[in-house]
Amino acid sequence: MQQGQMNYDRAITVFSPDGRLFQVEYAREAVKKGSTALGLKFSNGVVLISDRKVRSRLVEQNSVEKIQLIDDYVAAVTSGLVADARVLIDFSRVAAQQEKVTYGGLINMENLVRKVADQMQQYTQYGGVRPYGVSLIYAGVDRIGPRLFDCDPAGTINEYKAVAVGSGKEQVVAYLEKEYKEDLKEKDAVALGIAALKVALEEEGGVKSPEIATITVGNKYYFYTKEEAAKFTS
Numbered sequence: 001m002q003q004g005q006m007n008y009d010r011a012i013t014v015f016s017p018d019g020r021l022f023q024v025e026y027a028r029e030a031v032k033k034g035s036t037a038l039g040l041k042f043s044n045g046v047v048l049i050s051d052r053k054v055r056s057r058l059v060e061q062n063s064v065e066k067i068q069l070i071d072d073y074v075a076a077v078t079s080g081l082v083a084d085a086r087v088l089i090d091f092s093r094v095a096a097q098q099e100k101v102t103y104g105g106l107i108n109m110e111n112l113v114r115k116v117a118d119q120m121q122q123y124t125q126y127g128g129v130r131p132y133g134v135s136l137i138y139a140g141v142d143r144i145g146p147r148l149f150d151c152d153p154a155g156t157i158n159e160y161k162a163v164a165v166g167s168g169k170e171q172v173v174a175y176l177e178k179e180y181k182e183d184l185k186e187k188d189a190v191a192l193g194i195a196a197l198k199v200a201l202e203e204e205g206g207v208k209s210p211e212i213a214t215i216t217v218g219n220k221y222y223f224y225t226k227e228e229a230a231k232f233t234s
Contacts, residue, residue: 023131024124027080027153030133034079035066036168036200039137039148040180041161042189045216046139046146048077049193051166051201052209067211071096071107072220073141075213079166080134080153088132092116109147113138113157121155135165141215168200175199186214194232207233 015021037050050066067077068089074096078085095115099107116136123129131153138149150163162180164172175196184192190212197207210233212224 021124021154024154027131027133028135031080031135031153031165032167032169034081034134034166036164036166036172036197037066037077037079037137038164038172038176038193038196039077039139039150039160039162040176040184040189040193041146041148041182042184042186044146045141045186045214045219046148047186047189047193047212047214048075048137048139049190049197050077050079050211051168051197051207052211065211067213067223069221069223070112070138071100071140073106073215074109074112074138075140075215075221076136076138077165077211078134078136081132084132084134085136088116088119088134088136091119092136092138106142107140109138109140109142109144109149110159113149113151117151117155117157119155120151120153124154137163137165139213139215141217145217146215164196164200168197171200172196186216190214190232198233 035051039046039048048067052064052066067075069075070092076089076092096107096112099112120132123131133153135150135152140147148160148163149157150160150165151157162176179192194207194210197210201207210229212229213221215221
């Protein structure tokens with residue numbers, strides 16, 4: 001660590017002379033060490049795919065869950081600190097129900113993600129707290145149609161056609177930039193996502209037990225069974 005940096009990385013509210021908040025940057029580094037996950041929009045829906053990273057053979061594989069149901073038509077996948085992810089998933093579920101009770105019908109995806117982003121951003125500007133060390137991809141269907149957003153530790157949100165987070169983000173994004181096409185069918189979108197994940201995890205032995213979930217227009221959240229997911233990895 002450089003001597004100049006040491007003077008600015010202890011307090012979350014202090015900018016360095018070159019305009020950096022080091023604690024936020026450190027939180028982003030925590031995300032880079034997390035499991036690789038991605039989201040893709042297809043013709044009438046959106047798919048989330050995550051590597052189910054199990055660090056010990058003593059861990060029950062089914063107890064590791066990266067993709068989380070937020071509402072019937074909204075789901076999220078996380079990468080980074082698991083405990084931080086759990087807190088934000090719970091926050092998302094409460095915010096989704098508030099949105100549903102207030103406005104009825106399908107939840108406005110952008111409003112929901114913005115509430116989560118505001119919560120994360122607050123933890124970058126007050127003393128005595130630290131940023132959330134997690135990034136989230138939100139996928140769902142609202143009145144506009146299929147939507148896909150990501151939210152990072154700084155509270156920054158963006159909407160995408162395809163997006164990735166975690167340790168293999170760069171490889172996945174590079175692959176999708178070459179291969180992604182709009183108006184994919186669901187099966188083709190899942191196959192493309194698995195192919196991108198295989199590229200990112202090649203040095204780790206490939207994709208062994210991915211989590212896959214879809215949300216489509218007119219249909220609620222669907223989580224692929226282990227057998228259904230295995231068809232795309234064989």
